[in-house]
Amino acid sequence: MAMGSKFSEYTLTSPVYFGVGAVADIAEKVKRFGAEKVLLVFDAGVKASGAAERVIAYLEAGGIGVSTFDDVKPDPTDTSIDALGAIVARDGIELVIGLGGGSVLDTAKMAGITVKTPGPMNQHFLSKGFNPPPAIAPVILIPTTSGSGSEVSCVAVVSHGDEHIKDAIFATAAYVILDPELTVTAPPHVTGFSGLDAMAHALESYTSASADPFSMMASIEAIRLVAENLKTAVDTGTDLEARSNLAFASNLAGIAFNNTGLHFGHAFGHELGGFFGLPHGMASSYAIPVVIRFAAKHAPERAAAIAQAIGAPDADAAAQKMLDLMHYCGVKRFSELGISVEQAQGIAQGAIDHNVFFHNTLVPLDLDDFKALIAEIVETYEA
Ligand SMILES: [Fe+2]
Numbered sequence: 001m002a003m004g005s006k007f008s009e010y011t012l013t014s015p016v017y018f019g020v021g022a023v024a025d026i027a028e029k030v031k032r033f034g035a036e037k038v039l040l041v042f043d044a045g046v047k048a049s050g051a052a053e054r055v056i057a058y059l060e061a062g063g064i065g066v067s068t069f070d071d072v073k074p075d076p077t078d079t080s081i082d083a084l085g086a087i088v089a090r091d092g093i094e095l096v097i098g099l100g101g102g103s104v105l106d107t108a109k110m111a112g113i114t115v116k117t118p119g120p121m122n123q124h125f126l127s128k129g130f131n132p133p134p135a136i137a138p139v140i141l142i143p144t145t146s147g148s149g150s151e152v153s154c155v156a157v158v159s160h161g162d163e164h165i166k167d168a169i170f171a172t173a174a175y176v177i178l179d180p181e182l183t184v185t186a187p188p189h190v191t192g193f194s195g196l197d198a199m200a201h202a203l204e205s206y207t208s209a210s211a212d213p214f215s216m217m218a219s220i221e222a223i224r225l226v227a228e229n230l231k232t233a234v235d236t237g238t239d240l241e242a243r244s245n246l247a248f249a250s251n252l253a254g255i256a257f258n259n260t261g262l263h264f265g266h267a268f269g270h271e272l273g274g275f276f277g278l279p280h281g282m283a284s285s286y287a288i289p290v291v292i293r294f295a296a297k298h299a300p301e302r303a304a305a306i307a308q309a310i311g312a313p314d315a316d317a318a319a320q321k322m323l324d325l326m327h328y329c330g331v332k333r334f335s336e337l338g339i340s341v342e343q344a345q346g347i348a349q350g351a352i353d354h355n356v357f358f359h360n361t362l363v364p365l366d367l368d369d370f371k372a373l374i375a376e377i378v379e380t381y382e383a
Pocket residue numbers: 148197200201266280284
């Protein structure tokens with residue numbers, strides 16, 4: 001995956017059990033790991049949808065003991081995971097199940113680490129260097145949104161407890177259940193932001209310096225599927241075909257970016273979201289049109305393939321189509337958020353410092369280049 005290397009290494013993190021209704025087989029999947037006591041991690045939204053109750057019933061019918069943690073907050077902090085570690089130790093947890101969106105899945109992965117590696121979670125921050133991955137108990141992830149790709153990534157995203165800084169920790173799930181039926185209750189704005197996040201993952205992976213034939217096969221298909229299905233799923237949440245296509249797209253994009261990393265779009269989105277308290281999907285979508293234009297400049301053949309996948313005649317038209325989709329999904333203008341170009345540029349150095357994948361662009365960027373791109377991102381979406 002290194003730039004300029006003649007070798008590429010591609011990875012699939014775990015089996016993925018995919019299909020409408022797949023979650024009904026959860027107890028059987030837990031038993032594969034020889035676990036009898038599990039922690040089910042979810043949040044208030046998943047609880048309200050009834051999905052947690054269903055999963056608990058399936059597990060208990062299969063003779064599995066279930067502890068629950070239902071208080072996951074968006075963008076989990078390392079200190080919130082440390083608190084979760086106490087529950088894990090108290091209840092003798094052997095396996096962790098995450099049922100929810102990206103924040104829940106990441107929390108579940110880190111809870112899996114607390115089973116095997118006691119001590120503060122902040123010792124594992126990637127910003128402290130590429131240490132060997134911490135030991136982790138089996139974790140089964142069940143996404144209820146189509147976007148994060150966290151179920152097939154080898155990291156969990158975590159915020160520093162006392163600062164608005166995003167970091168990451170090596171953590172990989174042992175098994176994934178991808179059941180599109182679980183995503184039908186996601187409200188339109190969650191569906192929209194999640195789908196745009198998946199689109200951003202796919203686009204940044206496809207246009208990264210580390211893209212290889214395997215990742216590009218996955219990312220270009222994800223781009224096509226999101227472009228074709230997101231509006232339908234936002235309009236008609238119960239459309240199972242659109243939901244299935246988005247679940248698959250999000251998973252493919254996750255597989256792609258787990259192999260290649262992302263680049264300036266997510267570096268900006270992470271820092272912006274952390275600093276101004278914006279939802280990840282929205283913050284990470286802002287760069288989408290500029291990522292496409294950047295590709296047109298530095299890798300025209302990739303931009304042409306992107307335009308085709310999006311169903312547009314060229315890269316400019318593709319960027320415009322994505323802008324329209326972002327507005328349709330309710331992504332706020334920077335002026336509505338009270339963020340000026342200068343304020344957005346003010347996070348540039350932090351974004352570079354906190355995101356190891358920043359340098360994964362097709363051509364190297366320095367601070368001034370990045371600031372110019374940020375101005376373009378803000379002005380493009382404001383127009
Ligand atoms: Fe993302």
